[in-house]
Amino acid sequence: ELTVWQISGDGDGLAIGGNHFIHAVRRNVDINMLLFNNKIYGLTKGQYSPTSDRGAVTKSSPYGTVEDPFIPAELCFGARGNFFARGIDITLDITRDCMVAAARHKGAAVVEVLQNCVIFNNGVHSYFTDKDQRADHTILLRHGEKMLFGKNMDKGLVQDGFGLKAV
Numbered sequence: 001e002l003t004v005w006q007i008s009g010d011g012d013g014l015a016i017g018g019n020h021f022i023h024a025v026r027r028n029v030d031i032n033m034l035l036f037n038n039k040i041y042g043l044t045k046g047q048y049s050p051t052s053d054r055g056a057v058t059k060s061s062p063y064g065t066v067e068d069p070f071i072p073a074e075l076c077f078g079a080r081g082n083f084f085a086r087g088i089d090i091t092l093d094i095t096r097d098c099m100v101a102a103a104r105h106k107g108a109a110v111v112e113v114l115q116n117c118v119i120f121n122n123g124v125h126s127y128f129t130d131k132d133q134r135a136d137h138t139i140l141l142r143h144g145e146k147m148l149f150g151k152n153m154d155k156g157l158v159q160d161g162f163g164l165k166a167v
């Protein structure tokens, strides 16, 4: 009757333990997986990981990586998961709400947290976290609420071919 939490990084969760990740999701085991994604192997001092952006210069890719990264949400749904949420390390209230929703979900729940690594990948998520840009580059998704964003909450998304466009 306890809730079970499995906490890992992008390396642990998607490379070293990638097999466990996809099959726990596929089997819909009733656990909560917290995936701290700093796009780097931090503990082992700065090697690129499966979520490092193409071209990332790291200790193990001094000329830049030549691979495209996993996108955790795509991997989760590709493994037939039915709960995925994402928060950012600096928005604790949203991350907390994601964790509560995960705990309440019956079955496998994946919560990705975009996390900075001040030592080996500082500013890796600045596109989403920089104060001046944050409102324009993030959308708070809540059931039943409009998907509006921007400083004045007057922007939205429309379909543009196979992609999305902000208007």
Ligand SMILES: Cc1ncc(C[n+]2csc(CCOP(=O)(O)OP(=O)(O)O)c2C)c(N)n1
Binding pocket: 008, 009, 010, 011, 012, 013, 016, 036, 038, 040, 041, 042, 043, 044, 049
């Ligand atoms: C099976 C196994 N292989 C390799 C290691 C060595 N190792 C420890 S942490 C780590 C990478 C951690 O990166 P990540 O999961 O992204 O966590 P971070 O330190 O970035 O938070 C590795 C390769 C290990 N502990 N176990």
Ligand SMILES: [Mg+2]
Binding pocket: 009, 010, 011, 036, 037, 038, 039, 040, 041, 042, 049
């Ligand atoms: Mg990491």
